[in-house]
Amino acid sequence: MDVAAFVEANKGAFFADLKEWLAIPSISGDPARADDVRRSAEWLANYLRGLGFPTVEVWETGGLPSVFAEWPAADPEAPSVVVYGHHDVQPVEPLEEWDTDPFVATEKGDRLYGRGTSDDKGQVFFHTLGVRAAMAAAGTDAPPVTIKLLVEGEEESGSAHFPDLLREHRDRLACDAVIISDTTMWAADVPSMCTGMRGMAEAELSLYGPDTDLHSGSFGGAVPNPLHALVSMLAALHDDDGRVTLPGFYDGVIPLTDRERELFAKLPFDEEQWLRTAGNSGAAYGEKGYSTLERIWARPTAEINGMWGGHIGPGGKTIVPREAHAKVSFRLVAGQEPERVHEAFRAWVAEHTPEGVRAEVTIPGGGVRACFSPIDSPGVLAGRRAMERAFGTEVLFTREGGSGPEADLADILQAPLVFVAVGLNDDRIHAPNEKVEMPLLLKGAEAAAYLWEELATALKADAR
Amino acid sequence: MDVAAFVEANKGAFFADLKEWLAIPSISGDPARADDVRRSAEWLANYLRGLGFPTVEVWETGGLPSVFAEWPAADPEAPSVVVYGHHDVQPVEPLEEWDTDPFVATEKGDRLYGRGTSDDKGQVFFHTLGVRAAMAAAGTDAPPVTIKLLVEGEEESGSAHFPDLLREHRDRLACDAVIISDTTMWAADVPSMCTGMRGMAEAELSLYGPDTDLHSGSFGGAVPNPLHALVSMLAALHDDDGRVTLPGFYDGVIPLTDRERELFAKLPFDEEQWLRTAGNSGAAYGEKGYSTLERIWARPTAEINGMWGGHIGPGGKTIVPREAHAKVSFRLVAGQEPERVHEAFRAWVAEHTPEGVRAEVTIPGGGVRACFSPIDSPGVLAGRRAMERAFGTEVLFTREGGSGPEADLADILQAPLVFVAVGLNDDRIHAPNEKVEMPLLLKGAEAAAYLWEELATALKADAR
Numbered sequence: 001m002d003v004a005a006f007v008e009a010n011k012g013a014f015f016a017d018l019k020e021w022l023a024i025p026s027i028s029g030d031p032a033r034a035d036d037v038r039r040s041a042e043w044l045a046n047y048l049r050g051l052g053f054p055t056v057e058v059w060e061t062g063g064l065p066s067v068f069a070e071w072p073a074a075d076p077e078a079p080s081v082v083v084y085g086h087h088d089v090q091p092v093e094p095l096e097e098w099d100t101d102p103f104v105a106t107e108k109g110d111r112l113y114g115r116g117t118s119d120d121k122g123q124v125f126f127h128t129l130g131v132r133a134a135m136a137a138a139g140t141d142a143p144p145v146t147i148k149l150l151v152e153g154e155e156e157s158g159s160a161h162f163p164d165l166l167r168e169h170r171d172r173l174a175c176d177a178v179i180i181s182d183t184t185m186w187a188a189d190v191p192s193m194c195t196g197m198r199g200m201a202e203a204e205l206s207l208y209g210p211d212t213d214l215h216s217g218s219f220g221g222a223v224p225n226p227l228h229a230l231v232s233m234l235a236a237l238h239d240d241d242g243r244v245t246l247p248g249f250y251d252g253v254i255p256l257t258d259r260e261r262e263l264f265a266k267l268p269f270d271e272e273q274w275l276r277t278a279g280n281s282g283a284a285y286g287e288k289g290y291s292t293l294e295r296i297w298a299r300p301t302a303e304i305n306g307m308w309g310g311h312i313g314p315g316g317k318t319i320v321p322r323e324a325h326a327k328v329s330f331r332l333v334a335g336q337e338p339e340r341v342h343e344a345f346r347a348w349v350a351e352h353t354p355e356g357v358r359a360e361v362t363i364p365g366g367g368v369r370a371c372f373s374p375i376d377s378p379g380v381l382a383g384r385r386a387m388e389r390a391f392g393t394e395v396l397f398t399r400e401g402g403s404g405p406e407a408d409l410a411d412i413l414q415a416p417l418v419f420v421a422v423g424l425n426d427d428r429i430h431a432p433n434e435k436v437e438m439p440l441l442l443k444g445a446e447a448a449a450y451l452w453e454e455l456a457t458a459l460k461a462d463a464r
Numbered sequence: 465m466d467v468a469a470f471v472e473a474n475k476g477a478f479f480a481d482l483k484e485w486l487a488i489p490s491i492s493g494d495p496a497r498a499d500d501v502r503r504s505a506e507w508l509a510n511y512l513r514g515l516g517f518p519t520v521e522v523w524e525t526g527g528l529p530s531v532f533a534e535w536p537a538a539d540p541e542a543p544s545v546v547v548y549g550h551h552d553v554q555p556v557e558p559l560e561e562w563d564t565d566p567f568v569a570t571e572k573g574d575r576l577y578g579r580g581t582s583d584d585k586g587q588v589f590f591h592t593l594g595v596r597a598a599m600a601a602a603g604t605d606a607p608p609v610t611i612k613l614l615v616e617g618e619e620e621s622g623s624a625h626f627p628d629l630l631r632e633h634r635d636r637l638a639c640d641a642v643i644i645s646d647t648t649m650w651a652a653d654v655p656s657m658c659t660g661m662r663g664m665a666e667a668e669l670s671l672y673g674p675d676t677d678l679h680s681g682s683f684g685g686a687v688p689n690p691l692h693a694l695v696s697m698l699a700a701l702h703d704d705d706g707r708v709t710l711p712g713f714y715d716g717v718i719p720l721t722d723r724e725r726e727l728f729a730k731l732p733f734d735e736e737q738w739l740r741t742a743g744n745s746g747a748a749y750g751e752k753g754y755s756t757l758e759r760i761w762a763r764p765t766a767e768i769n770g771m772w773g774g775h776i777g778p779g780g781k782t783i784v785p786r787e788a789h790a791k792v793s794f795r796l797v798a799g800q801e802p803e804r805v806h807e808a809f810r811a812w813v814a815e816h817t818p819e820g821v822r823a824e825v826t827i828p829g830g831g832v833r834a835c836f837s838p839i840d841s842p843g844v845l846a847g848r849r850a851m852e853r854a855f856g857t858e859v860l861f862t863r864e865g866g867s868g869p870e871a872d873l874a875d876i877l878q879a880p881l882v883f884v885a886v887g888l889n890d891d892r893i894h895a896p897n898e899k900v901e902m903p904l905l906l907k908g909a910e911a912a913a914y915l916w917e918e919l920a921t922a923l924k925a926d927a928r
Contacts, residue, residue: 217867
């Protein structure tokens with residue numbers, strides 16, 4: 001029985017089991033649901049034991065538990081692969097906007113509605129079918145690579161304990177690649193793989209002038225106004241081409257290859273439609289020389305997220321204000337280090353602060369490194385072959401503009417990321433009426449089944 | 465008996481009477497004190513009747529009353545002069561910081577402490593002694609000009625009803641000059657006259673981008689950010705020389721004459737000391753080519769008074785915000801019209817708003833015109849001669865950076881302003897322990913006495 005036939009033969013049980021898991025309201029952001037998240041972990045652990053995973057453990061953290069399951073390859077020299085997903089889900093409010101109970105997974109045509117169907121229980125679950133299909137098709141009782149499933153329980157509430165968990169279990173999680181199944185494809189008929197996620201650096205800038213608000217009649221026009229200093233400085237943070245002016249900001253940035261740009265350009269992108277999803281933004285605008293998709297996926301940015309100072313209540317108050325503030329964040333791409341961006345920002349502020357104004361820069365955290373897998377890397381090529389075998393068509397590439405715990409996985413486990421996922425952007429994750437396309441979950445299971453033999457070959461060849 | 469001797473001979477009664485008036489807590493900003501403000505008006509009206517003013521009336525407004533008193537010149541062809549002051553006072557909080565009861569005027573050496581001693585009852589009161597001294601010295605029972613005292617009751621709470629009062633009584637207030645006795649001299653040993661006050665135009669600018677805050681990972685760097693638009697626009701509101709870039713902003717501005725700059729430069733100005741009063745501002749900064757005093761007195765400005773948008777609470781929120789706002793005000797000088805500045809700002813915003821951003825400009829009111837009396841105008845020259853006769857030394861010139869009801873007096877009565885006042889900047893008006901220098905009040909009375917004959921000559925000559 002080949003992979004496709006196995007998936008087809010087992011799909012009834014697959015969806016029945018998935019619905020049982022989806023019924024557990026594992027909302028990690030709601031303290032009242034902590035027991036449900038634990039129940040979800042136990043349910044998954046039991047299910048994986050039932051499938052035959054030789055090792056299944058619930059890993060406690062300072063918060064809510066992750067599930068770890070390992071199925072070693074028959075060949076002790078075979079590569080190891082971590083598969084990442086999460087079993088916690090988003091809150092469901094506003095409940096009245098759901099057409100069905102969010103925790104009673106409901107089929108309508110090809111769609112399965114319910115919280116977690118796409119993000120991320122459904123996508124974790126296709127691996128359980130995939131690994132069985134792979135072994136059934138090969139007639140073996142072990143996969144061609146050692147599979148280490150790691151299913152987090154706090155992704156939707158910020159993954160606060162995940163980096164520590166990775167560091168604690170670094171040895172047991174040692175691997176040659178990390179498969180991420182928590183993203184989307186371009187469209188149901190345009191299968192694609194994510195190859196990178198932007199990182200982040202954040203800073204808060206405060207400027208201080210007089211030690212009290214001054215009457216602008218008595219002093220206006222003769223002393224520095226911190227708001228003037230703020231607008232002058234922040235206006236100079238971009239040049240006329242929309243490029244960030246921090247010295248060294250672009251040093252080390254891995255440029256888009258011609259091949260990547262060519263493949264991005266193959267995606268059927270409707271900019272007018274995209275602008276509508278962008279809050280009806282009035283125009284596409286950004287760094288010169290790049291398309292919208294290139295800008296949000298592959299180019300670093302500086303963004304003012306908030307700004308305040310002086311009189312912000314109703315009515316007028318004609319003052320020279322004592323202080324001005326801005327929150328700034330930088331989206332980073334591969335090759336940039338958050339710490340270096342923080343330092344560059346501090347230096348830039350020191351250099352650009354006008355006389356008579358005092359500046360303070362606060363860095364709220366260490367930032368997040370971007371993650372990136374070149375499209376010609378062995379893992380990505382193997383993933384793409386697996387996806388193309390499942391979908392029977394060319395698989396294109398995307399990236400994501402923001403990032404979750406993926407950068408930690410890559411950094412702490414020191415392994416390349418390969419994104420294999422079948423969610424869609426219209427799955428309404430984090431919103432009422434979340435759904436998944438059931439045929440895509442089955443394609444995901446197929447792709448996952450092919451993935452192990454493709455990776456076994458690619459990573460072994462790579463290691464040689 | 466000459467003027468100086470008359471003043472000297474009557475100073476005891478003068479201060480005794482003044483103290484009686486000062487005992488009335490005529491705080492116009494405190495609704496609970498409305499009756500006291502009315503009592504203050506009645507007290508003054510009775511006092512002026514007692515002095516012999518042929519006409520004394522309490523003029524009701526939509527709020528608190530003004531006092532009007534007229535003493536016609538003997539010569540029906542003589543010029544008429546309005547004398548402006550106010551009988552209401554500032555609140556006295558924090559009471560615990562007063563060394564004496566604010567409403568028990570208390571002498572300490574040459575100083576008289578109490579609310580209203582300098583601002584403005586004391587300065588109104590020196591005119592009562594001055595007019596009697598003038599007539600006593602001339603041996604007449606009428607002044608050489610028709611004197612029209614107008615003593616407002618709402619100056620400290622915004623003069624809301626004053627323009628209407630002026631318009632209502634425009635005929636009876638018809639005059640050839642308006643004497644303002646509600647300002648300060650440079651120093652006790654550097655007598656000076658104010659010759660202008662800056663006006664004002666205000667605007668609020670709102671910029672709108674996406675119709676909701678956007679995730680900066682998904683959209684950052686590819687759609688316009690209203691905060692970026694705001695900083696770019698407002699940074700461009702000044703050029704590198706600190707000049708305002710609104711087209712036509714400086715059209716019609718009456719330039720400082722060499723003589724004015726020369727006289728300003730004679731004032732003993734300690735910039736370090738001034739910066740300390742400017743909230744310990746770190747540097748003098750403003751339009752190139754002008755001194756600090758010139759900048760705050762005689763040059764128009766644009767000032768950002770407040771600015772806000774995006775996430776301004778604690779912590780980070782990596783968004784492209786939907787909107788950005790700024791409150792901007794312009795200090796105006798003679799020759800500028802608030803309406804034209806409003807229009808210029810609207811046009812400038814329309815021209816500078818980037819694509820994809822929508823701008824709204826709100827103009828909260830009609831603004832305030834600057835007031836200005838050239839130093840070589842007949843009224844100012846007459847006032848200066850009167851001051852120089854009283855003080856026995858050269859009188860210099862200042863201006864004020866902000867403005868009160870003076871612009872309305874000049875505009876509605878269509879008469880030049882002449883500032884004759886003897887307050888000092890260290891009188892702590894609006895603060896605890898307000899005081900006045902008693903010898904300066906007596907010099908004020910002397911100057912007021914000389915003023916009428918100086919004005920009679922100057923204005924008659926001017927009319928010819």
